[in-house]
Amino acid sequence: MITFSEKEKRAVSAVIQERIDEHLGRFPYARYPVEPLEEWRKTFCDPASVPPLTIKKALGWHFGGWQRQSLPSAVSRTISAILDAWTEFLPLASAEPKEFFQFWQAQLPDWNNGFSAAALLLHLQRPNDFELADRHRMDAMRELLQEIGHAYQGEDNRLGFADLVDYTAFFRSVLPKLPDKEDTRIKLNRFLKGYGNRHAYKLVSPDFRTKEPSIRAFSWNDLSSKRFRLDQIVGRANCDMLFTCFLLTLEAQGSTTTEFTVGEVVDLLPVGTAGICNEASFKYALVSLFSQQRQRDFWVFDKPEISRAFTEQANQSTRDMKFYDSHSKEKVNLNSKYIV
Incomplete structure (x- = not known):
């Protein structure tokens, strides 16, 4: 030994x-x-x-x-x-x-x-x-x-x-x-x-960084919030879980901000959040997160056409899986219906 x-x-x-x-x-x-x-x-x-x-x-x-x-x-x-x-x-x-x-x-x-x-x-x-x-x-x-x-x-x-x-x-x-x-x-x-x-x-950019998710496991049965109306989230898909995790992360951080850029939202949701570890599934969920797919209304965009563009991407079978990177500086506001 x-x-x-x-x-x-x-x-x-x-x-x-x-x-x-x-x-x-x-x-x-x-x-x-x-x-x-x-x-x-x-x-x-x-x-x-x-x-x-x-x-x-x-x-x-x-x-x-x-x-x-x-x-x-x-x-x-x-x-x-x-x-x-x-x-x-x-x-x-x-x-x-x-x-x-x-x-x-x-x-x-x-x-x-x-x-x-x-x-x-x-x-x-x-x-x-x-x-x-x-x-x-x-x-x-x-x-x-x-x-x-x-x-x-x-x-x-x-x-x-x-x-x-x-x-x-x-x-x-x-x-x-x-x-x-x-x-x-x-x-x-x-x-x-x-x-x-x-x-x-060795071939990866020196600036490449990863983050461990703050919420790694997720269950719809164990949710509570004093700041957000989680009961208003009716979907149960991966993007709905990511939105819920985003709200819970804001609350845990004590943040009262309601205006963000797309990039700021994505930064708070590293791959693996809510236990979604398959990278392709996670990227699709991020695209759907900013869309109006299935009547989702999580965000109010400064530019409504950007929301429509995300929706088109989410509905396409050959979508750009990192569409959110192209619009990282676009501003979004949390829909007030989800705020207590």
Whole structure:
């Protein structure tokens, strides 16, 4: 098992704290929402009761495909191999972790994806014993240790069970050295994922930034507001959820503003708001949000023709999915019928 001194732990912690904001500022939050992961940790404690669709969803999430209709073919083949072998795996579900892991190592010929998949399954079934790991997180650990001069001897390519043990020890050694906040564990987990995959952003503009939604889960049954008439929102489509989240966000911020630009509205609704994490669905919902589609009347535009243009886009099958960007400076007012 990996060991490193208190001085080395503090050194790694210092590097992480220096870089964490930069990398979390580019983290794809909508691809990795935390809510389903928390639920799966409960579900996978009894592997025999986990339906195939849940296994597929969890693995798709792990590979960055949450709410996506299709996944890369290599990932799909790995998921199919796991589903095919699940019944054979069940007698080993309560075995020693190493035996558990080695079963999947033998079943998954594409170990490039297989390691990450097996690491997820081990974490979901035994979250108290193993941290969530994948190749990106392993790369992050290795590079951070190398940077502080630690002679880590893990394998670069054929990752195995010992590497998972090392990663868990690394994560749990560094975590106490970071500021003690409620979300520190989540932030460290995300940082290591993003840092290990930072090369994917080498062609992205330095100004590119992401934001985590303030409202990630949504239910029409749990809504209340002292400032807005949420009962006046009669639709139940994604755009109606986004409008509701916009109002609730304003209220949470204590904002009394009723006039905005289209861009200001969009900025308060990052992808993943209301649990809408499929980017295409989210963009369509944003276009519909500013339209009069199905008699929606959320906004009063300074230029009524802009509202009509949004409606035309929303009703077209070949719409401009970022039409709102072209009109980001247009001014809109909240319809007073939604204000108490």
